[in-house]
Amino acid sequence: MKQLTIRGIPDELENIIRKEAAEKGISLNKALISLAVKSIGINKNKSKKEKLYHDLDCFSGLWSESEAEEFKKNLLGIRKIDNELWTTEK
Numbered sequence: 670m671k672q673l674t675i676r677g678i679p680d681e682l683e684n685i686i687r688k689e690a691a692e693k694g695i696s697l698n699k700a701l702i703s704l705a706v707k708s709i710g711i712n713k714n715k716s717k718k719e720k721l722y723h724d725l726d727c728f729s730g731l732w733s734e735s736e737a738e739e740f741k742k743n744l745l746g747i748r749k750i751d752n753e754l755w756t757t758e759k
Contacts, residue, residue: 678686690700710721732740 686697686700686704689704690697
């Protein structure tokens with residue numbers, strides 16, 4: 670594997686890398702690699718690269734907790750299976 674030296678890392682980026690390392694119990698090096706791999710949308714464990722799309726990111730996190738709970742509650746009715754529709758025996 671290749672080795673790089675990175676200079677001039679902004680404080681905010683350093684804090685993010687350190688937080689990632691602490692949360693996952695890994696080295697700073699592994700944390701930086703993990704964050705870089707995630708940010709460009711590749712999965713090291715797969716031979717094929719997966720593209721990561723960000724076109725809907727602006728909609729993420731717009732609901733309050735109460736709105737999200739109401740939405741989940743409204744989904745309960747449509748998630749029930751109507752056995753009569755799926756039974757092949759008549």
